[in-house]
Amino acid sequence: MATEATKKAAQSAAKEATRAAFGETLVELCKEGLDVVAVDADLAGSTTLAKLASYDPDRLVDVGIAEQNMVGVAAGLSVTGHIAFTGSFAVFGTGRCYDQIRNTVADANLNVKICPTHAGITVGEDGATHQMLEDISLMRGLPNMRVLVPADFHATKACLKLAAKEWGPVYVRMGRYPVAPVYDSSVVAEFEGANVLREDAAAGGAAAGDGATKSLTIFACGVEVSEALQAADILAEKGIEATVVDVYCIKPINKKVIVEQAKKTGRVLTVEEHSIYGGLGSAVAEVLSENSPTPVKMLGMTTFGTSAPGGVVLHHFGLDAEGIARAAEEFCA
Amino acid sequence: MANEKEWRAAKKTDGQTALLANHIRHDIIRMLAQSKSGHPGGSLSASDIVASLFTSGTMNFDAENPSWEDRDHFLLSKGHAAPVLYALYHQLGWISDADLMTLRQLDSKLQGHPDSHALPGIDVCAGSLGQGLSVAAGEALGFLLDAKASGEEPTHVFVLLGDGEMQEGSNWEALMFAAHQNLTNLTAILDLNNLQIDGFVTEVNSLGDIDAKIKAFGWNVLHVNGHDVAEIKDALVKGRSLTDAPTMIICDTIKGKGVSFMENQAKWHGSAPNEEQANEAIAELDQQKVDIEKEYGVTEADVPFATMRK
Numbered sequence: 304m305a306t307e308a309t310k311k312a313a314q315s316a317a318k319e320a321t322r323a324a325f326g327e328t329l330v331e332l333c334k335e336g337l338d339v340v341a342v343d344a345d346l347a348g349s350t351t352l353a354k355l356a357s358y359d360p361d362r363l364v365d366v367g368i369a370e371q372n373m374v375g376v377a378a379g380l381s382v383t384g385h386i387a388f389t390g391s392f393a394v395f396g397t398g399r400c401y402d403q404i405r406n407t408v409a410d411a412n413l414n415v416k417i418c419p420t421h422a423g424i425t426v427g428e429d430g431a432t433h434q435m436l437e438d439i440s441l442m443r444g445l446p447n448m449r450v451l452v453p454a455d456f457h458a459t460k461a462c463l464k465l466a467a468k469e470w471g472p473v474y475v476r477m478g479r480y481p482v483a484p485v486y487d488s489s490v491v492a493e494f495e496g497a498n499v500l501r502e503d504a505a506a507g508g509a510a511a512g513d514g515a516t517k518s519l520t521i522f523a524c525g526v527e528v529s530e531a532l533q534a535a536d537i538l539a540e541k542g543i544e545a546t547v548v549d550v551y552c553i554k555p556i557n558k559k560v561i562v563e564q565a566k567k568t569g570r571v572l573t574v575e576e577h578s579i580y581g582g583l584g585s586a587v588a589e590v591l592s593e594n595s596p597t598p599v600k601m602l603g604m605t606t607f608g609t610s611a612p613g614g615v616v617l618h619h620f621g622l623d624a625e626g627i628a629r630a631a632e633e634f635c636a
Numbered sequence: 637m638a639n640e641k642e643w644r645a646a647k648k649t650d651g652q653t654a655l656l657a658n659h660i661r662h663d664i665i666r667m668l669a670q671s672k673s674g675h676p677g678g679s680l681s682a683s684d685i686v687a688s689l690f691t692s693g694t695m696n697f698d699a700e701n702p703s704w705e706d707r708d709h710f711l712l713s714k715g716h717a718a719p720v721l722y723a724l725y726h727q728l729g730w731i732s733d734a735d736l737m738t739l740r741q742l743d744s745k746l747q748g749h750p751d752s753h754a755l756p757g758i759d760v761c762a763g764s765l766g767q768g769l770s771v772a773a774g775e776a777l778g779f780l781l782d783a784k785a786s787g788e789e790p791t792h793v794f795v796l797l798g799d800g801e802m803q804e805g806s807n808w809e810a811l812m813f814a815a816h817q818n819l820t821n822l823t824a825i826l827d828l829n830n831l832q833i834d835g836f837v838t839e840v841n842s843l844g845d846i847d848a849k850i851k852a853f854g855w856n857v858l859h860v861n862g863h864d865v866a867e868i869k870d871a872l873v874k875g876r877s878l879t880d881a882p883t884m885i886i887c888d889t890i891k892g893k894g895v896s897f898m899e900n901q902a903k904w905h906g907s908a909p910n911e912e913q914a915n916e917a918i919a920e921l922d923q924q925k926v927d928i929e930k931e932y933g934v935t936e937a938d939v940p941f942a943t944m945r946k
Contacts, residue, residue, distance in 0.1 A: 340781070342774075361781055364817075372770045372809035379774020382709075382759045383782065383791075387774075403806070406764040407771060411752040413760065 318481035321525070322420035324459035325477060326354030329388060331460075332467050333362060339467060342377045343390035344370050349479070350390040350420045370395045374403035374415070381414040386467055389415065393422035393435035393476060401441055408472050409445040416466045417442065418475040423576035424604065424620060425480030425526055427613035434608035434616075440581020442474040443554050449494055450554040452476045452575075452583070454528035455485045458551060461492035469494070476525060478576075480613040483529045485549065497557040499564060500528070501535050503544035517635045518544040519570035521627070522561065524551060524583045527574040530617070533624035534631065541628075543635050544568075553586050561590045565597045572600050572631055576622055579603035600634050602627060644933075646866070649691070651932020653865040655939045656727060657687035658925045661894045662918065663723035663736060667746070669914035671739040674748070677904040678798060679720040681829040681862070681889040685796065686724050688868035689825070691940050694876050695794060699941055702730050702757035708791055709775055711759055713768020714798035714827065715749040716906070722746050725755065729944030766804025768795050769824060773814045776822040776882075783821075790821040792876060797824055800832035803841050808853070814882045815854030822882040823875045824855075827862065829891035831902050850884050862887025895920055 329352070332339050339355075342364045347353040356363035364380075366373045370391055377387035389396060396419030397404065408415045419438070426434045442450050451466065451473065453459040459477060466473035485500065503518045523531040528549045535545040548564050550556065565571050571591065573584035584601030591597045608616060617623040621630065660683045668674045689695055689710065698704035702725075712721050722739065725731045731745065738744035745754040749763030760771050772795035783790035801807065814822055828846070830837045837843060850857050856878045860867040868887065875883035891905070892898030895917040898909075909917055929935055936942075 366813050369809035371806035372813050375770020376774035379771040380778040383775050383778025385778050407760050407767050410761040
């Protein structure tokens with residue numbers, strides 16, 4: 304068995320940003336014969352969509368710095384039978400063109416995949432204007448739109464493939480922060496998907512939430528899945544058993560898994576690098592309040608972000624493993 | 637014209653288009669009087685444009701199948717002018733007269749703004765202004781990609797824009813893009829009626845020298861009288877034949893055209909006529925029909941698609 308140190312070293316060596324999967328996956332989909340065309344807004348290098356242009360220049364349309372037109376053009380491409388992906392950064396690729404996404408793409412249920420990168424506070428140095436914290440809530444509110452927030456490189460590939468192969472609008476949230484692998488290349492994604500990655504073996508034995516059993520369920524998405532798994536290690540050393548669930552499909556959400564896993568521990572902590580208003584925490588709380596009322600603590604953002612390296616920003620806002628463990632410990636106290 | 641026979645044939649065809657536009661105007665007033673809600677001004681200003689487009693022979697469509705796969709595409713970016721589209725659909729037999737009378741009511745196919753789920757041949761939901769040109773450009777690009785693969789002529793895309801919505805910045809993104817991508821299979825038609833909800837476009841936020849601006853963005857510009865069907869049809873044919881850039885046909889129009897008390901009045905942008913006003917409007921349109929029949933030597937039997945109407 305590998306020591307903690309070697310495990311950490313292996314993980315660290317293999318860290319990759321979810322955005323790194325974008326261009327590569329679209330090239331694979333083209334090679335599979337799917338009629339994929341992507342539209343980006345002067346960020347093809349950053350989103351990695353430049354890889355698609357290297358494969359076939361006709362497959363990437365760069366509209367320049369014009370996100371509203373990016374979404375409109377993608378809508379038109381989808382009408383003509385192409386599977387259209389949009390790029391840009393999450394802050395521009397959802398906020399600047401929200402009306403186009405709402406009134407043209409979602410209402411008409413077009414086959415357009417809204418797939419920006421650079422979401423959340425882990426954007427880091429660029430600071431608050433570039434750290435999108437409301438995209439999940441914006442996209443989740445739209446009829447017809449499905450919302451996927453993959454945890455790592457391989458999960459992102461799986462989510463992009465799912466988006467390409469299912470009809471209709473899908474939002475895939477990607478980031479620039481290198482994240483330790485959670486999955487291997489065999490991972491597949493599905494709508495209403497949620498993966499229980501770490502289960503509290505003792506949970507369910509004693510009456511949930513009775514105080515005798517120190518356990519809780521952590522629902523996380525995106526980069527926070529990896530942080531939550533590390534937090535669970537820290538918590539285990541302190542005698543707190545954490546179940547960790549990757550809720551990568553925020554809409555449609557898997558109610559069954561959320562209710563089941565919440566019932567087991569009687570305490571729910573949600574973690575996201577996104578506003579707690581309308582994001583994963585809200586989605587989980589909606590399910591639980593209607594189906595199985597459970598105390599919920601939401602970790603996420605309530606302010607704008609700030610400049611610093613991504614990991615430092617995560618730490619600053621208490622959204623790294625240490626911060627999650629601290630919040631969980633207080634919650635269980 | 638080479639000879640009198642050709643001249644008479646062209647004149648008769650123009651008369652047919654003018655009759656179709658007159659029928660469309662009748663339908664617009666009838667449906668708005670029934671719904672007591674909707675936008676007459678911009679629908680009436682665009683009636684001759686829409687009638688010309690569908691009788692010009694420039695646009696490929698199948699009157700018996702609005703969803704025909706190989707059709708050229710038409711988008712109404714100024715979605716509030718939905719009544720002109722619904723009236724056209726009625727004239728083509730794509731919806732019934734009974735359908736017309738359901739405008740804006742619960743469960744109607746005739747939503748307040750065009751709904752792609754409710755009727756065939758509507759590519760996207762329209763109504764939020766400034767979006768149609770981007771979508772049309774995306775379609776034109778998609779058809780060019782298809783044509784590159786198949787070696788066939790690309791499908792053509794027509795989009796009808798309002799002058800008020802040219803104030804939306806997104807349109808200028810799309811103009812720049814369409815020229816840069818050389819989308820020669822794209823024709824935009826601008827209904828320049830110089831009115832928007834708050835008043836004259838020239839007073840609210842002027843478009844300035846719109847011809848020069850569009851040209852400067854790299855487009856071909858044709859400027860016509862938007863109530864002269866012969867001019868509009870000629871421009872549509874010419875625009876499609878130009879292969880060096882996308883084309884915009886700028887049409888000088890009168891908002892509310894055909895109903896004297898609505899003409900050039902901002903207040904008729906989005907209010908429906910009451911019964912008395914509707915009767916007055918219909919009487920005027922009836923007289924215009926007589927005038928068209930006399931001027932062009934056509935009769936009711938010459939109205940295009942008359943046999944299709946339900």
